[in-house]
Amino acid sequence: MTNHLQAPTYTPGLHQLADGVHAWLQPPGTWGFGNAGLVVGGDDRVLLVDTLNDLATTQAMLDAMTAATAGAVPPVGTLVNTCGESDHCWGNQLVVRPHTETISTAAGWEELKASQPSALVQLTKLVKFLPADMKRLARAITEPFSFEGIRLTPPTRMIEGDASVDCGGRDILVLDLGAAHTGSDLAVWVEDSSILFAGDLVISGQVPLLGGSSAARLAALDRLAALHPAMVVPGHGAVGDSSLIDATRRFLEWLGDAVAAEHRSGVSAPGAIPRIRKAMSATEFGPLLNPERLVVSIHTLWADHEPGYRLPAPPVLYSQMGRMMA
Numbered sequence: 642m643t644n645h646l647q648a649p650t651y652t653p654g655l656h657q658l659a660d661g662v663h664a665w666l667q668p669p670g671t672w673g674f675g676n677a678g679l680v681v682g683g684d685d686r687v688l689l690v691d692t693l694n695d696l697a698t699t700q701a702m703l704d705a706m707t708a709a710t711a712g713a714v715p716p717v718g719t720l721v722n723t724c725g726e727s728d729h730c731w732g733n734q735l736v737v738r739p740h741t742e743t744i745s746t747a748a749g750w751e752e753l754k755a756s757q758p759s760a761l762v763q764l765t766k767l768v769k770f771l772p773a774d775m776k777r778l779a780r781a782i783t784e785p786f787s788f789e790g791i792r793l794t795p796p797t798r799m800i801e802g803d804a805s806v807d808c809g810g811r812d813i814l815v816l817d818l819g820a821a822h823t824g825s826d827l828a829v830w831v832e833d834s835s836i837l838f839a840g841d842l843v844i845s846g847q848v849p850l851l852g853g854s855s856a857a858r859l860a861a862l863d864r865l866a867a868l869h870p871a872m873v874v875p876g877h878g879a880v881g882d883s884s885l886i887d888a889t890r891r892f893l894e895w896l897g898d899a900v901a902a903e904h905r906s907g908v909s910a911p912g913a914i915p916r917i918r919k920a921m922s923a924t925e926f927g928p929l930l931n932p933e934r935l936v937v938s939i940h941t942l943w944a945d946h947e948p949g950y951r952l953p954a955p956p957v958l959y960s961q962m963g964r965m966m967a
Contacts, residue, residue, distance in 0.1 A: 651879040655679070655705045658872055658880070659834035661811070663709060665702050667693070670847055670877035671931055672781045675728035678838040678874055679706055680831055682809025685713040689720045690829045690838040690874075692732030695786040699732025715741050719806055721815055722796070723840030723876065724823040725752030727761075733794035744804065744815060745796035748825035758791035774963035775956065778933065781966070800827075818842065820853040821861035828865060835871035843889050845878030848929045851938035855897055855945065862890045892926050896935075900942040910943040910950075911961065918965060933962035 656664045661681040667674040678690030687710050693699040703716075710716050715738035722730040722745045730745075730753055737743055745753070765783045768776055798804075806813040814830040822841045829838040841850070842861050851858060865873075866886045873885045899920060903913035917939060918932055936958060944950040952958065 682811040686809030691729040694728040746825040761788040775959040777963040777966040818861035821858040837870035841876035845875040850934040904946040933965040
């Protein structure tokens with residue numbers, strides 16, 4: 642295990658966590674470098690938690706998993722996408738076979754449908770023409786990946802509420818946690834090994850990004866903590882224990898208090914961003930990577946204090962985030 646408030650050095654690739662349970666890790670866990678999970682049950686039944694941000698990284702993961710999944714037909718029997726964001730599902734087309742069950746929610750599929758690989762192909766071509774502040778973020782998002790050839794693959798099973806999956810005699814629970822980080826978030830609980838694949842609801846070594854409801858995110862973290870997992874595989878970053886859930890909660894509570902205080906002071910949301918960034922550096926959260934994610938979270942939380950408040954347009958967000966990356 643590692644210190645969840647540092648940016649640890651950890652090994653990429655496939656890691657066995659327990660009998661038949663593996664995590665695929667992509668250090669350093671920054672933009673686009675998400676984690677995935679693999680559960681192998683009896684009769685070579687295989688469940689995969691998430692694919693990756695593009696076809697090349699997903700194929701490399703699948704190749705590395707070949708020994709663990711040898712004999713399985715299809716190679717992956719069940720695929721669970723923990724959310725509709727690109728770094729958790731844009732490699733789906735490489736996994737899905739005629740008898741593969743792909744699990745998501747209606748809201749998760751709507752979010753995936755709204756994503757645009759072609760837009761990132763275009764952004765990759767336009768990066769060199771962008772202003773310096775926007776260019777920083779655009780490069781971080783695009784340069785490590787290739788978004789050519791990605792086809793959005795629909796789920797075969799849309800769940801509403803928690804769902805149980807039989808993985809060759811292993812009972813796997815898919816937890817429906819609502820719009821907590823994105824428009825719809827799932828987690829995967831492997832009870833017989835006390836291992837939780839938490840998706841982006843839990844982050845290790847990174848600033849958590851709040852894209853949904855703060856109250857729903859905290860409620861989701863409470864549900865995950867109540868499982869008392871021995872090991873937690875976060876959506877990004879190094880594997881940890883249940884303290885990862887506690888740390889994510891503490892950060893969100895701190896950020897919520899910081900935004901509320903700035904709003905009471907009369908400052909604007911853009912004006913609050915550098916002040917909160919400076920305040921964070923003096924807290925236990927100072928070492929966390931990707932502080933530019935604060936921008937989205939602060940704007941999201943601002944709506945709690947100004948009903949009807951909307952996030953700025955993407956170019957403005959890119960500029961504000963890029964300035965924080967300087």
